[in-house]
Amino acid sequence: MSDAKHEPQTARNAPIDPRLLEILVCPLTKGPLEYDRANNELISRKAGLAYPVRDGIPIMLPEEARQLED
């Protein structure tokens, strides 16, 4: 993903609005989220899940999230 920032910005990889980040928590743990800009995912360390952002819309559903490997 080293060249992620050189990709043209399409709807698909549109980043999340920073204002949104401030008001979001993990729906399972209600704990904080970190934004992984390169993968366009919201990471919940406590739940071990990465929530995808598709077309600028965060998908805050555990069943749609990627399991983090540790």
Added chain:
Amino acid sequence: MSQALQSRRTARGQDPTPRSSLDADAVRAAYRRWAGIYDAAFGGVSAIGRRRAVAMVNRLPGARVLEVGVGTGLALPHYLPSKRVTGIDLSAEMLARARTRVQQRRLANVDGLLEMDAEAMAFPDDGFDIAVAMFVASVVPHPRQLLAEMRRVVRPGGHLLFVNHFAAEAGPRWWIEWALAPASRALGWHPDFAPAALFEPEDQARAEISPVPPFGLFTLAHLPN
């Protein structure tokens, strides 16, 4: 959508056990099929209820508004610019239409659209002044859990609003319900949805309830948080 109805009835019968993902999937599948024609099929009959609810949001104090079940974003253009609106829905297809509406109408007061389960929201406690759920309460598998989540994310002293069809307790409304029954099933509603499925008796006593035209088919309920 008899399958969705079936699964929801099962889930409600087993309350408060966690619902299976089948319920959410069935509801999501219904709205995926309906996303393309939702506004034409349902936009008209629900328009007055939507306008009344948004008018009440606009009159209430507080700028941070959560619209639960924002769908295709039919209500979004009607909020005052001073209201900062966040919308959530379980259907990606409906949200895609809402996003297009926000872009085309340049609705700068819509802070975000998110795919989220109304019964397990990804918001902290007390983050909103007002939460409004239009035509949602009878669709979710566990209406009381929806109410609990709306209570949690709205600050104490804030406001919860619902627009919904509630079953007629008596009177000649049955034929309208009968006429709408096919659409109701398709959208995952059920015509026998009673206020008690959403509200505890003390909530029901506290709520300001007003009928909405046409025919009082829908009801606007305002519950101070």
